[in-house]
Amino acid sequence: MNSFLKYSFSLMACNFYRLLKLFPNNDPIMGFILPYGKQDKAWKVGLFAFSTMVAFDFITNKIGIWTWITAVVYGLIAIGFSKYLKNKKSSLRTYTFTAIFGILLFDLVTGPIMSSVVFKISFQLAFMGQIPFTLMHISSGLTYTWILAPILDPVLGKQLAEQIYSARMHVQSNVFNFFIK
DSSP states (O other): OOHHHHHHHHHHHHHHHHHHTSSTTOOOHHHHHHHHHHHSOHHHHHHHHHHHHHHHHHHTTOOSHHHHHHHHHHHHHHHHHHHHHTTSOOOHHHHHHHHHHHHHHHHHIIIIIHHHHHSOOOHHHHHHHHHHHHHHHHHHHHHHHHHHHHHHOHHHHHHHHHHHHHHHHHHHHHHHHHHHO
């Protein structure tokens, strides 16, 4: 699949799932940008994250200052992760900790820091109000990362398939030996 189609489909999928509002702060973007960041050029992944944020606000008719803040922050995080993940081994652990760090960073910048700057809300108040939102965001982001990373990163997908096969063979062998004895 060419790059344009891959990113177009991913943008539509992200916004479709965000519109469904399956649970609060339903955000699949991190699940896409991490494996894409490992495989593609940083600018493509940054543009994808930026475009996805802008497209969602356009679709929901909520373009404003927050659109540009969140889009730029997500784009910069995607670019940073692209550079970071290039030299990392594909593993669910790497993707998990990177997703958590990215969500914490995104929510810190777009929550308490920007609320203090743009809306003149006290940092402490904004920080305390951000905690439940960020916990939901981490739950959502990790769920999508765990689902999408093995699908979008062929190395990780192969590793997990081998581990599952090995575990299945081990269980079958133990069950067989139990009944033979």
